[in-house]
Amino acid sequence: MFNKKTIFLGFASVLLAGTVVAAPVHNTNITEEEVRKAQEAWGAALIQISQDYSEGGLAKAKETAEAVLNQAYGYAQGPVLFKPTLATGETTFRITQEGALAYFVGDNPEFGDSGFALKGWREYSFENAAVYINGDLALTMGHVHLINAAGEKTTVDKTWGFKKDDQGDLRIVLHHSSLPYSK
């Protein structure tokens, strides 16, 4: 039935030798390590914008913020689900990059933000309460802690959604940040 002779000649050496070369693997999935690095990078970027503002003023801060948004968020691919900590009313949700930039560095009368990234942030840490990984998308929820130049601490309740793109870079497609509820 089978053409056994041909098959035998072709693959016997493999069976006898038992040495199997590792096959190339293409894996599009997101990993916990990548998520952790993306969370660290977000904090480092926020502090960088704050420092650039201190040293180079609004122009430099805005330039850095634009670079951060281009790299770390998914606005180029489509709408981003972004509810910033201090956004409210008609401009609660910053679906476009313009709205996100306004939130971080202000200077946009349409949104009226004072510029969250300009508030002198110096230290950053996060605590994940739980992580959910599904394919190339990861969701995290937990506390983010920020310390400003005056040593004051702020904590927010934070949810992120990270999407791994075709180049292997993680982009924020979801970001819900809120102040802790005060009883």
Place this chain on the structure above:
Amino acid sequence: MFNKKTIFLGFASVLLAGTVVAAPVHNTNITEEEVRKAQEAWGAALIQISQDYSEGGLAKAKETAEAVLNQAYGYAQGPVLFKPTLATGETTFRITQEGALAYFVGDNPEFGDSGFALKGWREYSFENAAVYINGDLALTMGHVHLINAAGEKTTVDKTWGFKKDDQGDLRIVLHHSSLPYSK
């Protein structure tokens, strides 16, 4: 080269007839319509718990809440990323079903909640600011509006993550709810 005769005989009728039977399709993806229905179902469930509390007291409300959690949330599959509107401090995140049940109907000294679903909710609506669909997972962000028996309106900023399970049912795996920021 090819065994053309066999092939010709086998498939000529198909080529001539031009009638192609539709192939069965197995599609695991989540749809906008399913997301919308899941969002509606969440509101209906909240109002149901409130009504059951009015009519049958805490025992009935708790029974309904457990059924809702079993069906609409993904706690049986693993941790759920849940930050309820009024949760704060050590119990901000309700990763387990016990914590979620405590939030909705109270009666659990470990969490100290008054029972969000017992607050006499009568009407519910939502406005999505944006929706992100990725495979069997959908993310929504927007406003949820609630009206209680006294006619008072409450709005929250709400993010949901819905995962479609193997049976085709949507389960909430992410839920971040927060009061609008007050300047």
Place this chain on the structure above:
Amino acid sequence: MFNKKTIFLGFASVLLAGTVVAAPVHNTNITEEEVRKAQEAWGAALIQISQDYSEGGLAKAKETAEAVLNQAYGYAQGPVLFKPTLATGETTFRITQEGALAYFVGDNPEFGDSGFALKGWREYSFENAAVYINGDLALTMGHVHLINAAGEKTTVDKTWGFKKDDQGDLRIVLHHSSLPYSK
């Protein structure tokens, strides 16, 4: 602006202590290790059916084959894309479990198979040429080598698609097997 006092009291210990408890992670993705084990299990199952046939006859072989199909294939969830090595003509594709069972153990006049798993298989190995992992789905392509009781070797070109279900079990949703092309 922020209620800094509350936040300070609530989370200072975390920031000072620097001890972060690992967050629970829910990860639905398939891993290379899981894929490798599923590939090994397929071969072990084929040999088991062959051995059961030798020792217990058709009834026992069929019982084992049914158990294998129930566990290793995704027929309970929907159509499976299965093109068995020796299937041809009108019954080339075995989209239903009935067709797959007929292929492995014969005894079904609708399909006319002699029973691929009854051919006295004793050894099994595989060589992946490449692996593609995308979320909860993994695709593999490579050679599968089989040796029967007479010591004759057969090699086939094999493609598999494995889907990880909600319980964490891998199920074959795609299986294309073909004899090497003979020039």
Place this chain on the structure above:
Amino acid sequence: MFNKKTIFLGFASVLLAGTVVAAPVHNTNITEEEVRKAQEAWGAALIQISQDYSEGGLAKAKETAEAVLNQAYGYAQGPVLFKPTLATGETTFRITQEGALAYFVGDNPEFGDSGFALKGWREYSFENAAVYINGDLALTMGHVHLINAAGEKTTVDKTWGFKKDDQGDLRIVLHHSSLPYSK
């Protein structure tokens, strides 16, 4: 408890008017329609290469084949699981684009192909036996029918895996093609 006044003012108009603007939706999933078009495009591309060979010789055919591979296959992103119909032995699997190009237009001594796309194909059709859609990946299995300039028909058993990339284009990441088994 809630700041009801602010909320009332902010959203009453929405609740009263009942007109909800459609939210922007970002959907990365692959659709049946996209799969069908990609299957049609594959056949059109094959015929185009054949026609370009007839009219412009090998150079033109090769140019077209390279363009097809660049656009329709995922080699730029990583290994592609490709088992062409007439490939066998050491070069059964064409994981790299070089191997795929060699298969379609020959002219590469390392692979020794005569050039499958140069065989004068004029008509193309396909019949899906089943389709499996999982996120941004779709799997199809069925028959592909080809007719050459002499009117001879060839049918192959064909499996494809299509991955939708970040730009919304479908790319073949899996392709297993085999001649029907001859009893």
